[in-house]
Amino acid sequence: MFESPNELNIARKEHKHLSFSAGIYYCLGGQAAKLEIxxxxxxxxxxxxxxxxxxxxxxxxxxxxxxxxxLMIAI
Ligand code: HEM
Structure with a gap:
């Protein structure tokens, strides 16, 4: 579905993922979780x-x- 799916890329433009499910089962906390990150x-x-x-x-x-x-981050 996605190019380089295992690459951490926080600038991805594709948003059709199922991390928060879809349709009537869509995660109620999805927006809060995205805001938090x-x-x-x-x-x-x-x-x-x-x-x-x-x-x-x-x-x-x-x-x-x-x-x-x-996730190891150098500062
Ligand atoms: C990164 C964080 C989160 C991820 C990846 C996530 C993922 C999901 C997924 C995949 C489902 C669908 C489950 C299914 O189809 O059976 C779901 C449902 C749900 N999530 Fe989340 N979730 C996150 C955070 C949260 C938070 C912070 C809350 C509440 C504050 C929340 C509340 C809910 C609720 C209430 C449902 C059930 C929705 C329904 O069936 O109508 N989630 N979540």
Whole structure:
């Protein structure tokens, strides 16, 4: 579905993902969760001059709930 799906790219333009499900089951907290991560990334960028990936993220080996296990950021 997405180009380089396992690459952490916070500037992706494609939004047709199913992270918050879809239709009548769409996550009720989806907007709050997206706002929270936006605020978190803004705080990170405000606090540190140029945060960047130190190494590739470690992804959880769980096909039910995809996500990162570890994200190393150099500041
Ligand atoms: C990154 C954070 C989150 C992710 C990835 C996420 C993901 C999901 C997914 C995939 C579903 C659909 C489950 C299904 O189809 O059975 C769902 C449903 C739901 N989520 Fe979230 N969620 C997140 C955060 C939150 C938060 C912060 C809240 C509440 C404050 C919340 C409240 C709900 C509720 C109430 C439903 C059930 C909606 C319904 O069936 O009508 N979620 N979420």
């Amino acid at each position: 936006e605020v978190a990334f803004n705080c990170l960028c405000d606090k540190f001059k140029q945060p960047r990936l130190q190494e590739e993220p470690v992804w959880r080996k769980n096909s039910n709930m995809h996500g990162m296990e570890m």
